[in-house]
Amino acid sequence: MSLADSWLLPDGMGEVLPPQARQIENLRRQLLDVFHSWGYDLVLPPKVEFLESLLTGAGHDLDLQTFKVMDQLTGRMMGVSADVTPQVARMDAHSMRQQGVTRFCYSSEVLRTHADNLLGSRSPIQIGAEMFGHAGLQSDLEILSLMTDSLLLAGAEQLCLDLGHVGIYRALLSAASLPSETQAELFDLLQHKRLDELPALLAPWQDQPAVAWLQGLSQLNGGPEVLARARQVLSGAPESVITAIDELEALVQALSAAYPQVQLYLDLSELRGFHYHTGLVFAAYVPQLGQALAKGGRYDDIGRAFGRARPATGFSTDLKILASLQAECHLATPIYAPASILTDAAGRAQVSQLRRQGERVILTLPDEAEHGARRLVWQEGQWMLQTFESEVQA
Numbered sequence: 001m002s003l004a005d006s007w008l009l010p011d012g013m014g015e016v017l018p019p020q021a022r023q024i025e026n027l028r029r030q031l032l033d034v035f036h037s038w039g040y041d042l043v044l045p046p047k048v049e050f051l052e053s054l055l056t057g058a059g060h061d062l063d064l065q066t067f068k069v070m071d072q073l074t075g076r077m078m079g080v081s082a083d084v085t086p087q088v089a090r091m092d093a094h095s096m097r098q099q100g101v102t103r104f105c106y107s108s109e110v111l112r113t114h115a116d117n118l119l120g121s122r123s124p125i126q127i128g129a130e131m132f133g134h135a136g137l138q139s140d141l142e143i144l145s146l147m148t149d150s151l152l153l154a155g156a157e158q159l160c161l162d163l164g165h166v167g168i169y170r171a172l173l174s175a176a177s178l179p180s181e182t183q184a185e186l187f188d189l190l191q192h193k194r195l196d197e198l199p200a201l202l203a204p205w206q207d208q209p210a211v212a213w214l215q216g217l218s219q220l221n222g223g224p225e226v227l228a229r230a231r232q233v234l235s236g237a238p239e240s241v242i243t244a245i246d247e248l249e250a251l252v253q254a255l256s257a258a259y260p261q262v263q264l265y266l267d268l269s270e271l272r273g274f275h276y277h278t279g280l281v282f283a284a285y286v287p288q289l290g291q292a293l294a295k296g297g298r299y300d301d302i303g304r305a306f307g308r309a310r311p312a313t314g315f316s317t318d319l320k321i322l323a324s325l326q327a328e329c330h331l332a333t334p335i336y337a338p339a340s341i342l343t344d345a346a347g348r349a350q351v352s353q354l355r356r357q358g359e360r361v362i363l364t365l366p367d368e369a370e371h372g373a374r375r376l377v378w379q380e381g382q383w384m385l386q387t388f389e390s391e392v393q394a
């Protein structure tokens, strides 16, 4: 490696410098405080786990996104966490084993083998909240509200929530009889929105009503009026499909009453995420970002693999992206004091008090020129805080 290469970072593994690092940290604290105030208990998941526990119940996509390393202690394969959600589900199912509803939140840097898009990060700081033990609509609404409040607090503007329901796709797929390769291809086409290829793929099975409904899903996207259209297009479909539409309708009503400034979009063929979602799925978008700002949904089955299937719903977002939407933060103007102040008890006390009040007091070391607009100076037998107008930045 040449000298010029020795500070190259791998693609998508960015470092964060001042003042952005501080901005991200401020936002992390703010959001964790909001989660705390909603009753979500903080957990700290491990960075690395044995592959079996990390990927159990989580699906193929997450497997592909996971960096694998060998544990030199045991010779077993370990994976670096690429998504905190299944880790929290394991904590709920195995480590906590609490009865009733449990609420957890987290903030942790995860690593991914490839980024979601060309410019995307492979080391997002995933922050989110997960709720276990409640299957009803109210828990989905709580999570959606917490997510929306968090994004608005972070300063997201012109927010759009995209709602879907993978239960509809799953119910129609089990009502249809399609060969497994066709099922896999259908999933792929829907997930990657290659909708114009659907008619050719499904043509041989068009006589099955469930196949016609599956194909109809691709047209069911747009504003809340889509739900009325869905009732017509999917009339006669299995009961669970109609229940899912009812659920979406109730959520749309509640959300538009609570957040009139947020735009709602429905997409009944949306199959985003890591394959573990089982019901409502959602994502939040803002116009200036070509990818989802936050994602989430219901994933009721994941705990089964750990011995306790529990209803589950949650959301997560990337702190780095969220902070990048904010106006650049300006660090508060510090106060400078000569390093010799540490040898004076009254001076030390004054510095401590200023720091406790939230000020930054920076010691000017010997040989450093005195600078800064605000300085503690020794005058008439005491330390005085002075402002030097000549150094106040315009």
Ligand SMILES: N[C@@H](Cc1c[nH]c[nH+]1)C(=O)O
Binding pocket: 083, 084, 085, 128, 129, 130, 273, 274, 295, 296, 297, 298, 299, 313, 314, 315, 316
């Ligand atoms: N962890 C999921 C989102 C999610 C959180 N909880 C449920 N779903 C993702 O990153 O896509």
